[in-house]
Amino acid sequence: MLLSGLIAGLRQNGDFMFDIAVIGAGVIGGAVAREMTKYNQRVVILEGQSDVAMGATKANSAIVHAGFDAKPGTLKAALNVRGSELMEEYTYELGVKYNRCGSLVVGFNDDDRETLRALYRRGQENGVRELYLLEGREDVLAVEPCVADGVCCALLAKTGAITCPYELCMAAVGCAIDNGAILKLNFEVNKIEKTTEGYIISSSDGKCVESRWIINCAGVYSDRIASLVGDESFEITARRGEYVLLDRSEGGTVSHTVFRCPSPMGKGVLVTPTVDGNLLIGPSAENIPDKDDISTTREGIAHVKALAGEQVSSIDFSKTITSFAGLRASGSTGDFIINIAKEGFINCAGIESPGLSAAPAIAEYVAELLRGAGVALIPREGFSGRRRPMHYFRELPDEQKNEIIKKFPEYAHIICRCELISEGEILEAIRTNPRPSDIDGIKRRTRSGMGRCQGGFCAPSVAEILARELKVDFCEITKRGGGSQINLAKTKGEK
Amino acid sequence: MAEIKTYKYDLVVVGGGPAGMACAVSAYESGLRSILILERESELGGILRQCIHNGFGLHRFGEELTGPEYAYRYARQVREYGIKHMLNTTVTKIDADKTVTAQNSDEGIFRVEARAVALAMGCRERPLGALGIFGSRPAGVYTAGAAQRYVNMMGYLPGREVVILGSGDIGLIMARRMTLEGARVKAVLEIMPHSSGLARNIEQCLNDFDIPLMTSHTVVEIHGRHRVEGVTVARVDERRAPIANTMEYIPCDTLLLSCGLIPENELTAGLGIALDRRTGGVTVDENRQTEIEGVYSFGNALHVHDLVDYVSEEAAIAGKAAAEYVMGGSMKRAVVSVSTYGGVRYTVPQRISKVCETVLFFRVDAAYEDKRLVVRQGGEVLVSRKYAKLLPGEMQSVKIPADKLSLDAGELSVGLE
Numbered sequence: 001m002l003l004s005g006l007i008a009g010l011r012q013n014g015d016f017m018f019d020i021a022v023i024g025a026g027v028i029g030g031a032v033a034r035e036m037t038k039y040n041q042r043v044v045i046l047e048g049q050s051d052v053a054m055g056a057t058k059a060n061s062a063i064v065h066a067g068f069d070a071k072p073g074t075l076k077a078a079l080n081v082r083g084s085e086l087m088e089e090y091t092y093e094l095g096v097k098y099n100r101c102g103s104l105v106v107g108f109n110d111d112d113r114e115t116l117r118a119l120y121r122r123g124q125e126n127g128v129r130e131l132y133l134l135e136g137r138e139d140v141l142a143v144e145p146c147v148a149d150g151v152c153c154a155l156l157a158k159t160g161a162i163t164c165p166y167e168l169c170m171a172a173v174g175c176a177i178d179n180g181a182i183l184k185l186n187f188e189v190n191k192i193e194k195t196t197e198g199y200i201i202s203s204s205d206g207k208c209v210e211s212r213w214i215i216n217c218a219g220v221y222s223d224r225i226a227s228l229v230g231d232e233s234f235e236i237t238a239r240r241g242e243y244v245l246l247d248r249s250e251g252g253t254v255s256h257t258v259f260r261c262p263s264p265m266g267k268g269v270l271v272t273p274t275v276d277g278n279l280l281i282g283p284s285a286e287n288i289p290d291k292d293d294i295s296t297t298r299e300g301i302a303h304v305k306a307l308a309g310e311q312v313s314s315i316d317f318s319k320t321i322t323s324f325a326g327l328r329a330s331g332s333t334g335d336f337i338i339n340i341a342k343e344g345f346i347n348c349a350g351i352e353s354p355g356l357s358a359a360p361a362i363a364e365y366v367a368e369l370l371r372g373a374g375v376a377l378i379p380r381e382g383f384s385g386r387r388r389p390m391h392y393f394r395e396l397p398d399e400q401k402n403e404i405i406k407k408f409p410e411y412a413h414i415i416c417r418c419e420l421i422s423e424g425e426i427l428e429a430i431r432t433n434p435r436p437s438d439i440d441g442i443k444r445r446t447r448s449g450m451g452r453c454q455g456g457f458c459a460p461s462v463a464e465i466l467a468r469e470l471k472v473d474f475c476e477i478t479k480r481g482g483g484s485q486i487n488l489a490k491t492k493g494e495k
Numbered sequence: 496m497a498e499i500k501t502y503k504y505d506l507v508v509v510g511g512g513p514a515g516m517a518c519a520v521s522a523y524e525s526g527l528r529s530i531l532i533l534e535r536e537s538e539l540g541g542i543l544r545q546c547i548h549n550g551f552g553l554h555r556f557g558e559e560l561t562g563p564e565y566a567y568r569y570a571r572q573v574r575e576y577g578i579k580h581m582l583n584t585t586v587t588k589i590d591a592d593k594t595v596t597a598q599n600s601d602e603g604i605f606r607v608e609a610r611a612v613a614l615a616m617g618c619r620e621r622p623l624g625a626l627g628i629f630g631s632r633p634a635g636v637y638t639a640g641a642a643q644r645y646v647n648m649m650g651y652l653p654g655r656e657v658v659i660l661g662s663g664d665i666g667l668i669m670a671r672r673m674t675l676e677g678a679r680v681k682a683v684l685e686i687m688p689h690s691s692g693l694a695r696n697i698e699q700c701l702n703d704f705d706i707p708l709m710t711s712h713t714v715v716e717i718h719g720r721h722r723v724e725g726v727t728v729a730r731v732d733e734r735r736a737p738i739a740n741t742m743e744y745i746p747c748d749t750l751l752l753s754c755g756l757i758p759e760n761e762l763t764a765g766l767g768i769a770l771d772r773r774t775g776g777v778t779v780d781e782n783r784q785t786e787i788e789g790v791y792s793f794g795n796a797l798h799v800h801d802l803v804d805y806v807s808e809e810a811a812i813a814g815k816a817a818a819e820y821v822m823g824g825s826m827k828r829a830v831v832s833v834s835t836y837g838g839v840r841y842t843v844p845q846r847i848s849k850v851c852e853t854v855l856f857f858r859v860d861a862a863y864e865d866k867r868l869v870v871r872q873g874g875e876v877l878v879s880r881k882y883a884k885l886l887p888g889e890m891q892s893v894k895i896p897a898d899k900l901s902l903d904a905g906e907l908s909v910g911l912e
Contacts, residue, residue: 148787216606245624292720293632397498398596402603409600415587417535418761452761455623455637460645473650479634484721486634488748492650492677 010160018182021201021211023189023225025434027165027359028219028351030172031090035363037179038385039377044209045173045181046201048188048221051441052173052434053166054308055219056355058444059243059294059326061270061283063257064164065354066103066157067121068131072408075336075365080354084128084159090360091163094171095389098276104144105162105263106311107153113260116155123157146253147494148313150390159220160257164275165356170434171387177433184209185437186481190217190226198344199229213375215346215366220291220329222337222349231341236350238291239328241283242300244308247319247452248478251277253312256337260311269307271315276447279306281315283326294325312387321454328352338362340369390445393425416458418451423465430469437470439463440480459486496583500605504579505529505821507607509586510615512541512658516569517807518613523576527821530605532573532580533597539580540566541617543803545647548668548875550695554804565803589614589762591845593789600752611789611817614777615810616759618795620665622813626754630716635723639665639753643672643832652676654749658726659683660714662690662697663888664801666753673751680704681745681785684712684728686735689862691888695803702763713737714750721900723748758798764854766819774798780848782816783809791818798856801890805856813846830902839911840864852900853895857909859885866911870895873904885911 023034030108036043047054064087091098107116117134134140134154136429140147143156177183186209193200196472198212215451218225223236251273260268267285274280282302301323308315331337336358341347346369348362355362372378393401393411405412405423411424429436429445436442439449442462449455449462463477463486478484499686506522507762508515511534519530538544543551546562553559554566573580583769584599593612598604620638635654637645639661645651655678659666662685670680683701688711690697701708709728715737716727728743758775768777768785776797777785783793791813794806819825829846841859847853855870863885877899885891893909 066580116579194723249617267559293631295716295718296629298715299630301629320625320627353508391668398604402499405600405603411605412598412599412600413583414535414587417585420585420587452622453619456620456622456641461643465650473648478721480721482721484634487645487651488652490650491646491652491653 006368007417010050015266016042016043018209018211020044020215020269020421021046021199022211022215023201023221024055024178024217024222025169025173025183026055026057026168026217027053027172027356028348028362029215030169030176031359032217032348032366032403033181034172034179034385035157035174037176037181038379040380040385041377042302043176043181044211045176045182045183045256046189047185047188048184049438050438051443052183053169054480056328057169058166059324060165060356061243061272061280061353063103063272063357064161064163064190064273064352065357066123066160067126067128067354067357068119068157069243069413070126070354072122072125075338076354077357077486079358079361079365081127082364083354083358084161086360086364087161087163087169087278087357089480091192094175095360095384095387095392096164096171098161098163099273099275100159100161100394101273102256103259104140105155105255105261106140106147108153109152110243110260112263113153114309115263119155126161128157132156132158144254144256144258146260146312146314148309148311151248151419155294156256162257162272163277163356167390168356168359170445171390175385175387183434189225189228194229202331209475213344213370215348217348217351219351222329222347222400226341226347226349226351229342229345231345232375234337234349235332237287237332239330240286240288240293240300240353241328242278242296242323242325242327243282244304244317244323246281246316247321248277250316251280253279253411258312260307262405267421268311269304271308271312276323279315281305282308282356287330288327291327296323296325321452338369339366340373346370387395389482390429391447393422394420405452409489415461416448416451418453418457419447421446421448421458426462426465427469430466437466438480438484439466439479439486442466443474496795500602502531502605502607504607504609506531506613506817507609508532508613509582509589509595510541510614510796511539511582511616512617512794513543513566513614513615513803514796514806514810515541515613516566516573516786517815518615518791518793519578520569520572521577521811522818524576525818526637526814527818530578531609532578533584533595536581537583539570539582545640545643546668548672549645551803554802555807567768569807571789572580586755588763589765591767591787599766607853607891610821611791613813613817614763614785614790614792615794616762616796618756618758618799620752621755621757623752626752628714628717629720630727631665631826633717633719633721634721635719635748636717636750636752638861639669639751640812641692642669642751643877646672646676652678653677654723655753656681656747658714658728658747658750659753661685661691661753662708663753663755664692664696666698666751667696668693669751670706671704671754674704678749680706681747682707682709684714685710686713686731687711689886691886697771711748714755717750723750726750741884746807757798758796760796763792771841771845774843778845780846781812781814781844781851781853782826782845782848784816784826788826789817791817801888805890831905831907831908835888835909836912839865839868839910842909847900847902847907850897850900852897853900854892855895855909856890856892857891859911861885863911868893869910869912871908872901872906875904877907
């Protein structure tokens with residue numbers, strides 16, 4: 001179709017021109033989109049998968065790094081430290097749990113001692129506060145009793161924290177939508193055409209959208225998106241990280257995020273509590289060719305477990321509830337690639353660790369880039385940046401719950417008995433932006449299915465509720481979009 | 496502010512499945528009247544509601560009933576006796592002082608002060624995440640019980656080309672069930688050298704349908720992006736580790752997991768009662784009383800049973816004891832503990848409080864042939880019984896006559912020789 005015809009068609013359909021098109025609804029895209037809705041910008045978020053947070057955002061270490069690890073002078077360092085400063089307020093506004101438990105990097109020999117001192121100096125240079133070197137075994141064990149025997153030194157970063165990355169993404173995207181942004185799911189960008197005023201962005205199934213600016217937050221695919229506008233300056237390699245998640249009974253094994261000091265033998269793994277009280281171990285690190293492959297491997301998981309055992313003793317792996325893998329978007333330049341690559345096109349590419357930590361700072365930085373390019377960002381009255389915590393209901397005292405139950409009895413009807421999630425909370429999740437449309441979407445929003453039985457009891461009920469609310473056939477309900485139907489056919493009753 | 500209603504009952508039974516119902520009925524028949532059953536589903540019956548195959552009640556009723564029929568016998572008795580039961584009610588907490596917190600749409604969140612509590616929560620299935628199977632996590636992987644719910648309760652077909660991991664009874668039953676609904680069950684895999692299911696189920700669920708049983712095999716990897724496309728299976732060695740060059744790919748769209756049941760004891764933790772690592776349940780005396788006086792545990796929540804008939808029997812013991820406790824006061828503290836050795840994995844009960852004919856249920860930890868079960872106390876042999884064959888999948892019982900038992904002769908030891 002001729003470009004002018006496309007544009008005319010779009011304008012006719014009432015799809016006006018957007019100011020900002022964010023490609024990728026992960027934790028970065030969410031932060032950027034929300035930032036943009038603070039101003040007089042019409043925002044559209046284009047996400048290729050069936051839900052937000054489907055990439056690395058839902059499969060990472062969930063750490064808000066203190067910032068001593070990144071090389072001074074890099075964007076990673078600057079945005080990590082700034083993000084770490086912003087994160088407590090950012091998570092608070094979005095109603096997401098945040099726990100400043102502190103990071104502990106442990107060392108076992110003199111080489112490690114030297115490395116830790118170098119990390120300490122690096123942290124100082126990067127502007128990290130509350131950083132301490134622990135020079136004796138007893139000092140380390142006093143702070144973290146379960147560290148493995150043989151520990152002789154450690155770096156303690158009190159500003160290190162943990163949060164929930166996919167909740168942070170969902171809340172940011174939801175906030176953006178509540179403030180006027182449009183979210184288009186299942187919009188796989190495969191063509192971008194320059195126009196006089198901006199770009200026409202087309203999807204693989206023939207939809208299109210017009211926008212003045214594009215912010216490329218497409219994770220492992222951000223190099224593909226950049227090349228669609230002719231930017232071939234970088235490559236993204238998918239670097240797989242595998243994790244093991246243990247039952248809440250093990251969540252108290254450590255009270256800090258425990259890293260092993262990097263050595264010539266490689267980087268260790270981390271052993272960390274999660275904000276929900278579980279114990280998380282990982283990740284491994286392996287470049288893989290298939291950007292869609294998030295399978296776990298026997299070798300990867302065994303490796304992660306072995307490494308973890310070397311730095312923290314008494315981990316009870318029989319309490320494993322699941323393992324998973326995520327793909328880091330590893331950029332070929334070694335640093336974050338955040339730049340105006342072409343007129344009207346900003347990259348937020350190569351956002352691997354410390355990406356989560358940097359998220360709110362990246363959003364700030366993108367706003368600065370836009371201002372620098374002459375975009376007038378005028379604060380919008382009526383911007384509401386706060387979101388109610390997703391799990392507010394369960395924290396209420398019983399009397400308050402009963403008040404709500406009197407009006408809405410579904411809040412008394414427990415669907416997920418492992419996590420004690422009610423039908424009312426599930427309904428609320430279905431009706432809150434960004435709206436879920438599959439079982440895993442409900443799982444990430446409510447924690448239904450994340451408990452001991454891993455959805456064995458609740459999935460059929462969740463599927464029923466979804467089918468009813470979305471007004472679709474039960475057999476159309478999927479695990480996570482695409483062709484992931486739970487049931488294939490009806491066997492009884494009317495077809 | 497809506498206040499929290501508080502009720503008082505002599506006996507609160509947590510769970511209205513076969514265990515809970517039998518306990519309540521037995522307590523009633525022992526003279527107790529103030530009984531409340533709390534059941535989270537919309538009907539009494541527990542897991543039996545979805546077990547539409549027969550084979551239940553051979554011992555209890557002398558008949559071969561389906562699960563719902565067996566459950567109905569007890570549910571009818573509960574109604575006939577007028578025993579109060581609340582449906583769609585989930586218990587969220589039990590405190591050490593026996594206050595039960597529960598909720599439903601009519602009452603909201605409420606509390607029940609109980610003089611005795613019966614823990615009849617049953618069990619859950621071991622999920623995929625705990626099995627060490629790698630690969631992708633597509634749709635099409637279900638525990639056998641979850642698949643059974645889709646097929647038997649909701650009328651849906653979860654898949655068409657099925658591989659089943661685990662030849663326990665649930666896996667075997669589902670092999671037949673899926674076949675009858677038009678699916679093709681390509682294989683049932685069993686990690687042990689022998690199946691853990693009942694012999695009659697191997698016959699009636701696998702052999703009758705020409706479904707191959709692959710013993711000493713397991714699933715090592717799942718393939719498929721959105722939906723299962725196949726599984727990689729492998730033979731395992733004596734330590735149940737996969738043997739690398741025996742890997743085989745089986746195309747399928749469904750993987751059912753029947754890899755063990757875990758007694759459901761999340762609520763028990765709130766009471767502060769420790770679990771026995773060998774059973775996954777609490778420790779009890781012959782009355783099924785736990786460490787806390789007036790708190791009883793039985794059925795699958797105590798230890799995983801093979802036959803519901805024995806669940807009912809065990810529940811009846813607890814119901815009677817609970818009634819006696821409420822009406823008669825204190826129960827004796829158990830003084831004789833039971834230890835195991837030589838291949839006996841556990842016994843229930845784990846301690847004895849009274850000199851009377853005592854039945855000990857036990858399971859062995861592996862397959863044994865031509866072994867003698869010996870029960871000793873203070874060096875004396877109380878019972879010695881020969882078994883031609885013993886399997887971990889078949890719970891056994893041994894009766895100790897009252898005249899052999901003593902409360903002063905120390906620990907009972909139960910083992911194979």
